[in-house]
Amino acid sequence: MSSSVQIIVDDFDPRITYTPSDKWTTGGVELEHNSxxxxxxxxxxxxxxxxxxxxISIYTTVPPFERETPPGVVCKIDGTEIERFTPTGAAYxxxxxRSPTLDADKxxxxxxxxxxxxxxxxxxLDYMIYESVVGDNTKGAEGSRLVGPEGESVRIMVDEADGRVVYGGPEGAWRDGGVDAEHNGTTHVTDTGGATATYTFFGTGIQVYGTLVEETSSKSPFIATFQIDDSPPVIYTSPSIKGLQYRRRFFRSPVLEENVEHKLVIMDTTEGAGRFIL
Structure with a gap:
């Protein structure tokens, strides 16, 4: 049986060919993928x-602009133009x-x-996400993992609405949310102490991203813990920000043992504090 996975491709992926190479410059900040x-x-x-x-979808960083026209961008798949979007202001x-649905067999x-x-x-260019159809033998058995360029592992995107993410804690602790700027337009939101999210997986590492929002002065920061297997929990305290920040990284694991099933447990440890948004 096969299923679809979303694979993220960083702008430094060696499979990307930039032309002319001497006119492309490298940079990056914390709010961009892999910085x-x-x-x-x-x-x-x-x-x-x-x-x-x-x-496939292509994601970029748009610097501030006023009257200037954004760069002209034309995207093609197999020689045919695909849907493109025009920014109205600065954005990460x-x-x-974004492409239409493509033939999986070519x-x-x-x-x-x-x-x-x-x-x-x-x-x-920040990153790209493409969807690929894989078989069930990608669950972690030796020799069956997904591979990228030169045999390297690939990074798979797991949406918080994925059925493999198990939400727990007090009844009603989590509620659904989401806007277009968030991955797949969905989020899970909590401000309840003891709310948990558990995900088991095979892999050599995992990162967790979410949305940060500006809260009223009466709201204290949320404090969340991230625990891999029996390792000590890693604590994340939300910073004070202005406005909204999407796809902000909350946690990054160390390198994990390959071909072993791991368990990530996320917990909101604060009651009635700022919103914790996965």
Whole structure:
């Protein structure tokens, strides 16, 4: 039996070809995936990526701009233009292009053409997410793991609404939420002490992301713990921010033993504090 997984591709993935290579610059800040981006500064350039999957989305960082026109972007799959979106302001994790459903039985070529005049904001590629169909033998048995470039492991996206994530704690502790800017437009939200989320998996590492929101002055920060197997819990205390920050990393595990099932337990330890949003 097969299933679909979402695989994240960082801008530094060696399978991405940047042209011309000398006009693409590297950068990045904490709010970007792996704190890295590839930026294009002037003229006409492109990047290409070959993959086997049923769909792909391209995410960028949009720097502040006022009257300047954002860089011209054209995205193509196998030579055919796909849906693209125009930013209305500065943003991280901006969905620049999205493909329709693709044939799962063939390889596809993504080509993104960027045109930027000197006065326009820089184009920054942050990451891509593509969907791929895999069999059940990817659960962790030796020799059956998903592999990426040069045999390296790949990073699989697991949405918080995935049925394998088990929510617990006091009755009614979690409620559904979500907006378009959040992954798959869904979230789970709690401000209840003792609320838990448990996920078991095979892999060599795991990271947890969520949304941070500006709270009223009467709300204290939420404090969450993240525990892998029998390791001591790692504590995360939410910072004070202005506005909203999407896809903020809350936790990153150390390297874990391969071919062994691991369990991650997340707990909100504060009652009535700021919202904890997965």
């Amino acid at each position: 890295t981006t590839h930026g294009f500064n002037d003229g006409a350039g492109s990047f290409a990526f070959n993959f086997n999957g049923t769909g 994790n901006f969905l620049a292009c 390889d596809h070529l993504l080509e993104v053409e960027v045109t930027r005049m000197a006065a326009w904001p820089t184009f920054h």
